Amino acid sequence: MMKAGWKKWSAAGASVLLSLTVAAGCSSSSPPKQEANQKEGQEPAKLQTLTYWVALSSNVAATLKSFGDMTVYKELEKQTGVHVNFQHPPVGQEKDQFNLMITGKDLPDVIEYGWTGYPGGPEKAIKDKKIMKLNDIIDKDAPNLKKILDANPDWKKQVTTDEGSIYGFPFLRGDDYLLVSKGIALRKDWLDKLHLKMPETIDDWNKTLTAIKNSDLNGNGKPDEIPLLINVGDMGGPVAFLGSFGVNYDFYQVDGKVKYGPIQPEYKQFLTVMNKWYKEGLLDPDFAVTDSKLKDAKVTGNQLFATVMSTGSGIGNYTSLVKNNIPGFKLVAAPFPVVNAGDKKLWSARTYNFSGGVAAAISTSNKNPEATAKWLDYAYSDEGKMLFNFGVEGVSYNMVNGYPTFTDDIMNPKDMSVAQAMARHVRANFNGPFVEDKRYMEQYAALPEQKDSIKIWSEPSDERKLPPVTPTSDESSQFASIMNDVNTYKDEMFNKFIMGAEPLDNFDKYVKTIESMGIEDAVKIEQAALERYNNR
Numbered sequence: 274m275m276k277a278g279w280k281k282w283s284a285a286g287a288s289v290l291l292s293l294t295v296a297a298g299c300s301s302s303s304p305p306k307q308e309a310n311q312k313e314g315q316e317p318a319k320l321q322t323l324t325y326w327v328a329l330s331s332n333v334a335a336t337l338k339s340f341g342d343m344t345v346y347k348e349l350e351k352q353t354g355v356h357v358n359f360q361h362p363p364v365g366q367e368k369d370q371f372n373l374m375i376t377g378k379d380l381p382d383v384i385e386y387g388w389t390g391y392p393g394g395p396e397k398a399i400k401d402k403k404i405m406k407l408n409d410i411i412d413k414d415a416p417n418l419k420k421i422l423d424a425n426p427d428w429k430k431q432v433t434t435d436e437g438s439i440y441g442f443p444f445l446r447g448d449d450y451l452l453v454s455k456g457i458a459l460r461k462d463w464l465d466k467l468h469l470k471m472p473e474t475i476d477d478w479n480k481t482l483t484a485i486k487n488s489d490l491n492g493n494g495k496p497d498e499i500p501l502l503i504n505v506g507d508m509g510g511p512v513a514f515l516g517s518f519g520v521n522y523d524f525y526q527v528d529g530k531v532k533y534g535p536i537q538p539e540y541k542q543f544l545t546v547m548n549k550w551y552k553e554g555l556l557d558p559d560f561a562v563t564d565s566k567l568k569d570a571k572v573t574g575n576q577l578f579a580t581v582m583s584t585g586s587g588i589g590n591y592t593s594l595v596k597n598n599i600p601g602f603k604l605v606a607a608p609f610p611v612v613n614a615g616d617k618k619l620w621s622a623r624t625y626n627f628s629g630g631v632a633a634a635i636s637t638s639n640k641n642p643e644a645t646a647k648w649l650d651y652a653y654s655d656e657g658k659m660l661f662n663f664g665v666e667g668v669s670y671n672m673v674n675g676y677p678t679f680t681d682d683i684m685n686p687k688d689m690s691v692a693q694a695m696a697r698h699v700r701a702n703f704n705g706p707f708v709e710d711k712r713y714m715e716q717y718a719a720l721p722e723q724k725d726s727i728k729i730w731s732e733p734s735d736e737r738k739l740p741p742v743t744p745t746s747d748e749s750s751q752f753a754s755i756m757n758d759v760n761t762y763k764d765e766m767f768n769k770f771i772m773g774a775e776p777l778d779n780f781d782k783y784v785k786t787i788e789s790m791g792i793e794d795a796v797k798i799e800q801a802a803l804e805r806y807n808n809r
Contacts, residue, residue: 320644322356326374327385327633329361330703331565332586332696336689344664344698355648365564375403380636382645385706388440389630389741393749395440400746404634405642406438414643415650417657418442421708431627434743435805441632442649444704446624448711455622456609456730457513458588459579462601463490475517475546475612482555482578491575499577501550502557504568507581508547508767516620516733517610518543522763524799525737529807531800533792535763536784542612544770544777551771561768575599579607584726585702585717590690592720606726609733618733625741633706652707661707664698679716691717742802752798755791762786 327340340346340359350356360381362370371386375398384404388395391403398404411419422429432443446452464471464481467488472478482500490498503513515522520534520543534540550556557563563571571577572591575598582588588604595602609618633649635642651657663670663677670677679695686694695702701713718724744752766783769775775783 320355320641320648322358323383323645323648324358324360324381325383325385325633326360326362326371326381327383328367329364330696331364332690332692332703334364335693336697343696343700344669345660345700348660348665349651353648353651378638380638382636382639382641383633383649384636385441385631385633387629387631388634389743391630392753393746394434394743395630395634396434396436396438396743396746397749398634399438399440402637404440404636405639406440407442407635407646408437408439410635410642410646411439414646415442415653417650417653421445421653425626428626430806430809431625431741432632433809435745435802435809441630441634442646442652442706443627444631444706445708446626446628447708450711450727451709451714452626453621453623453727453731454584454714455512455581455587456726457579457607458582458604458726459607460490460577461603461605463578466490471607473608473610474614475514475610478514478610479546479550479555482550483553485578486554490578493575497576499557499571500555500579502563502568502571502577502580503560504563504565504581505561505764505768508560512609512620512622513581514546514610515540515543517612517616519619519737521620521737524739524796526739526803527737529803531739531796531803533787533796535767536787536792541777541780544767544780547771548773548777552773556771561772573598575602584723584730585714586690586692588723588726589718589720590692592722593690603722605722606729608729619735619737621730621733621735623731623733623735623738627741630741631704649706652705658708658710660699661705662699662701662710662713669698677712684716684719691719739799739803740806742799742806744798744802748798748801752795755795758790759787759792759795762790 325340329340333340333343337343339361341357346357346359360374362374368390374380375384375391380403388398388404391398393401395404399406407415411422422432428443428445432441432445433439463485467484467490469481469484470477472481478501485498485500486496488498489496507513508515515534518539520532520537520539522534524531524533526532547556551558551560557571557577559567568577568580569591572580573595575595582591582604588606592602592604609621611618635645635649639645652661659666659677663679666672666677668680669683670679672678683694683698684691692702695717699713700707701709702717714727718727766775770777770780770783
């Protein structure tokens with residue numbers, strides 16, 4: 274089937290080989306001129322290899338060394354004849370390694386990254402001549418992606434900068450069902466043992482966490498239960514309790530007016546609750562230093578009651594890992610808490626179809642950008658979508674009554690989780706340059722608790738969430754300069770306020786310090802960016 278699909282794709286854009294051939298030759302630091310070394314009438318050089326920089330997903334790293342070992346890329350090489358030399362930064366060092374790599378002159382051909390994290394944003398990366406503006410290339414050499422963007426103007430609006438640039442082949446969530454997959458989850462079996470109802474308000478949570486702390490629910494005779502763990506990354510987002518107060522850890526909007534969350538009075542209310550819970554031992558005292566591996570150990574070690582996690586690699590993964598070790602273990606999603614019963618739920622972890630600027634960009638060192646675009650474009654064809662979401666028929670899935678059904682090797686794996694088994698074959702359960710298919714999640718979230726989590730975590734309105742706005746290249750330097758200082762200070766004070774190293778009585782002084790760093794100018798830049806986005 275895949276070969277037939279590839280032939281169909283290649284026929285649509287000339288032949289595969291011809292469509293993956295372009296002239297060679299360009300400098301390593303400027304946009305390539307593909308015809309430089311090609312003489313008139315001479316057939317262009319065939320694309321045979323690519324270098325591709327991308328972070329290695331932890332679920333892939335659990336069993337494989339490289340994306341090149343995955344079924345999806347083995348099949349892609351078989352079909353196209355293009356060998357990809359993947360370059361993966363060490364897990365946990367992605368940002369530092371990106372910053373080091375991007376300063377070089379000889380860049381990898383393709384760089385997959387969350388480009389809104391580039392200093393100054395993706396438009397600045399183009400202006401810095403690190404990556405190429407792809408509008409013309411996509412129009413000419415990526416018919417599948419062009420067709421998708423033309424059919425979905427809101428997606429095109431999200432992948433385009435205010436200056437009209439498309440900077441990469443994007444990761445697109447192809448259905449609203451895929452936009453929410455993260456929230457607070459807790460041990461329902463521990464709630465049941467204490468005859469407690471699901472907490473809904475901040476007061477409910479206070480009473481529940483206190484009861485958990487005072488009970489030996491894991492039965493080992495030690496007071497080692499951890500009522501609540503929210504690590505730094507999740508603590509700062511709108512997901513866990515901060516959103517209950519109507520603000521977030523960054524910029525947000527109220528009726529079209531941009532505000533900055535960490536200087537609002539509601540933010541102080543949140544810090545006051547977290548400081549109280551920290552002092553009372555309800556919040557994990559190690560929250561500031563707990564990484565994902567330590568968090569995994571606390572969940573699977575039968576110590577942790579509640580934390581932030583995702584539907585797949587959280588509820589599904591943990592349930593699978595401990596099902597034979599912890600009798601009665603049951604994780605369920607908790608509704609987003611509110612301050613007062615009946616309050617409107619404003620914040621969740623809902624994302625956009627295109628979120629975080631995650632895209633495979635073509636670097637200015639790439640000597641064959643058109644052929645690379647054709648190679649990347651395959652993922653957006655019907656056949657490519659099947660390959661990237663479900664793998665190879667007969668290997669990772671079978672068609673059952675017209676529905677791509679994952680094999681038992683994925684859904685009932687031995688010695689690994691479903692998330693890890695899936696990641697051996699496809700990129701469906703983590704991001705990449707393709708359109709994510711709803712049917713993957715319908716199977717990935719196989720447990721009733723997982724299906725419920727999507728419904729429960731989708732309840733908030735998210736009306737205060739900013740769309741994916743981007744500053745202009747002129748604004749980006751000023752914005753980056755302000756926010757580098759603000760973010761460093763804000764993160765430092767966040768921990769100090771919660772741990773009590775800085776009295777909350779000094780909150781007004783903290784706000785004035787951030788104001789002195791120029792936050793109002795940054796708010797104006799975001800306001801202008803929001804208005805430009807709304808007018809795109």
